[in-house]
Amino acid sequence: MDTDQVRARVETVPDPELPMVTLADLGVIRSVREDADRVVEVVVTPTYLGCPALPVMEADLRTVLAECGHPDGRVTWALSPAWTTDWISERGREQLAAHGIVPPGDAGAPLPVRLGLGRPCPNCGSVATRPLGPFGSTGCQTILVCTACRESFPHMKAV
Amino acid sequence: MTSELPDTRNRLIAEYALRLGDDALVLCQRLCAWVTNAPTIEEDLALSNIALDLLGQARTLLAFSGRSDGTNRSDDDLAYRRTEREFRNALLLELPGGDFAFTIARQLAYTHYTSLLYGQLAASADEGLASFATRAAKEAEYHCLHASQWTVRLGLGTEESHRRMQSGLEHIWPYAAELFEADDLTTRLDTEGTAVAPAGLRAAWEREVTGVLTEAGLTVPAPSWQATGGRSGVHTEVFAPLLAEFQSVFRQYPGGLW
Numbered sequence: 178m179d180t181d182q183v184r185a186r187v188e189t190v191p192d193p194e195l196p197m198v199t200l201a202d203l204g205v206i207r208s209v210r211e212d213a214d215r216v217v218e219v220v221v222t223p224t225y226l227g228c229p230a231l232p233v234m235e236a237d238l239r240t241v242l243a244e245c246g247h248p249d250g251r252v253t254w255a256l257s258p259a260w261t262t263d264w265i266s267e268r269g270r271e272q273l274a275a276h277g278i279v280p281p282g283d284a285g286a287p288l289p290v291r292l293g294l295g296r297p298c299p300n301c302g303s304v305a306t307r308p309l310g311p312f313g314s315t316g317c318q319t320i321l322v323c324t325a326c327r328e329s330f331p332h333m334k335a336v
Numbered sequence: 337m338t339s340e341l342p343d344t345r346n347r348l349i350a351e352y353a354l355r356l357g358d359d360a361l362v363l364c365q366r367l368c369a370w371v372t373n374a375p376t377i378e379e380d381l382a383l384s385n386i387a388l389d390l391l392g393q394a395r396t397l398l399a400f401s402g403r404s405d406g407t408n409r410s411d412d413d414l415a416y417r418r419t420e421r422e423f424r425n426a427l428l429l430e431l432p433g434g435d436f437a438f439t440i441a442r443q444l445a446y447t448h449y450t451s452l453l454y455g456q457l458a459a460s461a462d463e464g465l466a467s468f469a470t471r472a473a474k475e476a477e478y479h480c481l482h483a484s485q486w487t488v489r490l491g492l493g494t495e496e497s498h499r500r501m502q503s504g505l506e507h508i509w510p511y512a513a514e515l516f517e518a519d520d521l522t523t524r525l526d527t528e529g530t531a532v533a534p535a536g537l538r539a540a541w542e543r544e545v546t547g548v549l550t551e552a553g554l555t556v557p558a559p560s561w562q563a564t565g566g567r568s569g570v571h572t573e574v575f576a577p578l579l580a581e582f583q584s585v586f587r588q589y590p591g592g593l594w
Contacts, residue, residue, distance in 0.1 A: 260471070
């Protein structure tokens with residue numbers, strides 16, 4: 178397969194922890210290119226340095242490279258520029274929302290305030306929500322609670 | 337051609353990264369002890385997620401250190417194959433659990449320090465340190481928020497939570513001072529724009545932390561002494577048992593892989 182075909186295939190690889198979104202939708206895939214030595218290289222940026230899914234992402238990408246006829250393909254991690262939730266695509270945001278995870282707001286915005294209006298509740302739409310726990314079931318999520326319907330729900334925090 | 341000795345500058349950078357990596361690794365191990373013991377299930381998740389972030393930071397720094405010093409040791413080599421005297425963490429990070437307020441007091445001191453440190457280190461002339469710090473600074477911001485919120489909650493909570501929070505602060509304060517200790521290594525790397533001399537962070541740190549303590553109705557401690565020794569490998573007596581537990585699986589199954 179040529180590089181464009183490999184890129185198209187790589188872009189379908191799902192995130193191990195949030196399989197409703199692809200790594201490309203998350204903005205984790207930075208580039209797919211062929212080096213001077215004709216080795217295909219996928220450059221990826223880690224979401225969080227301690228994200229336990231990083232080794233799985235790498236293994237999944239290697240598998241795809243091998244399936245595309247590039248068993249010697251490389252997966253390279255690039256820390257800079259640092260990953261930001263602003264790189265999550267529109268499709269990625271829609272997918273998160275469809276699965277009950279409130280997508281992140283603007284990464285430049287100040288961190289959540291203690292009182293006031295929060296992210297809209299995915300169950301009833303109320304904005305009378307407040308932080309419940311700063312970390313959720315994965316490192317990239319936080320837990321909010323809706324004071325209207327009393328449901329708690331995950332929110333991907335903006336970084 | 338004979339093999340070249342790694343140049344001095346790279347060895348200094350490696351030593352610097354090792355200090356920061358050891359701080360994160362040792363605190364990660366201490367925080368893990370809270371899992372299933374924290375006051376609420378949300379707090380179990382928060383502390384374990386913070387520990388996980390610290391583990392990721394430690395692995396990045398240790399791997400970078402092993403590459404920079406010319407030994408090509410991996411993060412595992414450095415975490416599991418060193419003895420007590422070879423660890424460079426500040427003593428604050430190895431202090432035993434204490435109560436929850438003590439843990440929050442330590443988090444408050446450390447996270448405000450790393451948030452400031454990584455924020456400045458992101459402009460380092462060394463690409464490896466700069467790219468690490470850009471990422472880690474974002475993580476530290478959340479850890480800061482967590483520690484600050486708990487400090488206010490405990491400070492303004494009940495008489496007992498206030499008493500414990502103040503007591504935790506009194507306990508850790510002399511140790512927090514070690515984070516800002518000046519020495520030749522950081523001074524030299526700071527001069528050439530590679531590292532951040534921690535002494536220069538102290539004033540901003542005191543402003544930030546004092547702000548939180550004031551909001552929490554707590555008093556800034558005024559200790560009569562200052563801890564030292566961690567950066568040169570002289571640790572407290574609690575460090576050997578911590579390391580023994582941390583390295584036990586690796587030692588029981590040498591060469592074992594996931």
